């Protein structure tokens with residue numbers, strides 16, 4: 001079997017004005033759909049980050065993919081040569097999906113997912129059953145809460161209804177969480193922080209705990225917005241709330257900063273795990289993060305960590321080191337949803353509910369046949385279908401691609417969006433508090 005065609009479809013997906021320490025989301029999130037066909041008529045699909053950087057990396061791998069046997073993934077990776085991993089591979093300064101240092105890993109991840117989809121279809125097995133068998137039948141996800149301005153995303157005739165309204169206070173965040181839990185059944189909660197004064201974010205976490213109780217583990221992620229001092233203060237203030245299955249995610253920048261926060265919290269008898277997808281972005285980072293005790297929960301991602309198999313490798317490595325594993329997300333559609341669900345199900349060490357931005361996207365913008373992926377009590381059940389278990393709706397892909405072609409931007413730039421809509425002088429300052 002050989003890959004006989006390779007096509008990429010950039011798409012634009014309506015996205016509400018949600019905030020993080022990187023800034024503000026633009027009206028459309030950018031994604032890329034990859035389609036591979038084989039000479040015996042099997043189609044494999046994948047989804048990757050969007051915009052020019054992602055497309056350039058996919059174009060660069062294309063000549064090696066055309067004509068390859070989809071079973072030979074090791075050969076593809078080694079023939080491409082080792083990517084340049086020198087310099088800053090972190091996501092401290094660049095929003096996920098925009099660091100050119102992991103562009104190759106991300107392109108490989110997309111090809112790998114499409115090849116696994118092909119292999120699954122060829123042998124009649126779901127992807128997670130190709131990779132040693134599933135550790136679980138359903139992938140649990142968490143309610144991923146964002147401070148946000150009013151608006152549902154999209155523009156003009158494409159503007160979407162605002163399901164969650166403005167949420168810039170503890171009370172409105174509790175309402176957002178209630179809506180999300182009622183709709184999807186999530187059992188764990190993640191708050192994207194680094195947006196408002198730390199005292200307001202502390203109060204938001206407390207309000208969530210009062211409302212939902214200790215049965216819903218809580219995590220907060222300010223994407224490095226805090227100094228070591230502030231991180232220790234937040235860790236101390238939320239000692240109870242972040243215990244029992246929660247964590248403190250990327251409170252401060254750099255492995256050294258994280259290690260210092262950990263040391264100071266432990267000195268006060270506070271054992272809240274620190275999680276990271278910013279300081280730790282690849283397998284090479286795991287041992288240094290473990291050795292310095294900077295990170296107790298590593299946040300995988302089958303996109304920028306180099307694929308589903310690397311998430312599985314990461315899970316095994318973390319298991320051996322006694323480190324936890326969870327999963328990071330970015331805005332995504334149903335194809336990524338299934339890539340993430342399969343990655344979770346083949347990773348025995350994944351004991352936390354994974355992140356997903358999926359509730360922030362809408363039914364109108366889904367690209368898979370049959371509408372959106374469903375959650376059952378907060379989890380995505382692996383369908384009894386071969387490969388990833390989904391097919392593309394090409395009319396929808398065409399519609400979202402047409403929309404992409406009309407946009408004036410080709411990369412995610414949350415700081416520029418912040419200057420346009422909130423504060424013309426806004427700069428990303430780290431630490432801000």
Ligand SMILES: O=C([O-])C(=O)C[C@H](O)[C@@H](O)C(=O)[O-]
Nearest residue numbers: 020096221223277328329330
């Ligand atoms: O866990 C994280 O760091 C993220 O989810 C990063 C994302 O880019 C998030 O900050 C966002 O969507 O703004």
Ligand SMILES: [Mg+2]
Nearest residue numbers: 221249250277
């Ligand atoms: Mg994070």
